[in-house]
Amino acid sequence: MRVLGIDPGLRNLGWGVIDVAGARITHVANGICHSDGAEGSLADRLRSLHAQLTEVLRVWQPQTAAVEHTFVNKDAVATLKLGQARGIALLVPAQFGLEVGEYAPNAVKKCVVGVGHAAKVQVDHMVRLHLPGVVIKGPDAADALAIAICHAHHVQASGRLEAALKRAAG
Numbered sequence: 001m002r003v004l005g006i007d008p009g010l011r012n013l014g015w016g017v018i019d020v021a022g023a024r025i026t027h028v029a030n031g032i033c034h035s036d037g038a039e040g041s042l043a044d045r046l047r048s049l050h051a052q053l054t055e056v057l058r059v060w061q062p063q064t065a066a067v068e069h070t071f072v073n074k075d076a077v078a079t080l081k082l083g084q085a086r087g088i089a090l091l092v093p094a095q096f097g098l099e100v101g102e103y104a105p106n107a108v109k110k111c112v113v114g115v116g117h118a119a120k121v122q123v124d125h126m127v128r129l130h131l132p133g134v135v136i137k138g139p140d141a142a143d144a145l146a147i148a149i150c151h152a153h154h155v156q157a158s159g160r161l162e163a164a165l166k167r168a169a170g
Contacts, residue, residue: 001155002028004062004093005148006053007140008070008086010042011035013049014140017060018131020152027131029060030141035085042081046088053092065093066101066151068108068143101151108143111150 001021007014013035017028033052035045067089072079093100106116113126124142128134130149136142 001064001152002060002062003148003152003155004057004060004065004098005144005146005151006065006067006089006093007143007147008067008082008089009140010045010049010081010085011037012138012140013053013085013089014138014142014144015053015056016141016145016148017056017062018145018148018152020156025130025149025152027134027145030134030145031056031137032140042084046084049085049088050092053088054095057092057096057098062093062098064101064151064155065098066103066147067093068147069102069104071105101154103147103150103154108146108150111153112146 001019003018003020005016011034013033015033016030019026019028033049033056035048067086070079070083070086090100109118109123110116112130113122115122120139123146124136124139127136127142127145127149131145134145136145
């Protein structure tokens with residue numbers, strides 16, 4: 001199973017692709033879609049993120065995707081803009097016909113690090129332990145890989161649960 005994780009951001013939208021075969025997780029690719037504020041209007045920035053993320057999906061062809069929930073902060077305008085970038089992060093995989101999982105930041109950290117309030121450096125460190133030899137393109141890409149790892153664990157766990165329920169019923 002090929003999993004795409006997306007860390008939404010209007011300026012830097014991180015993405016990470018992993019392959020999952022049983023308990024084995026391997027790194028495929030990671031990167032950051034950039035949308036510079038000097039690039040133009042909000043609409044132009046969103047269009048740019050859409051085009052870049054579409055290319056990521058076209059090239060890497062994931063089978064499932066996951067996006068981190070928006071962290072709401074005190075700046076309502078910044079939160080709204082982040083929400084619009086998150087809309088792009090949800091839209092593009094849906095356009096490719098993928099199911100998209102959504103996870104709270106604390107759930108991702110708990111899954112990857114074991115602690116819900118882990119620091120970014122701890123997340124980065126644990127992603128490197130899960131994916132030996134990985135070259136991470138930046139903090140946003142590390143977060144996206146963590147989201148992909150979290151989604152892989154949840155998909156596998158739900159698959160095991162479904163199989164156990166089928167065995168118990170039949």
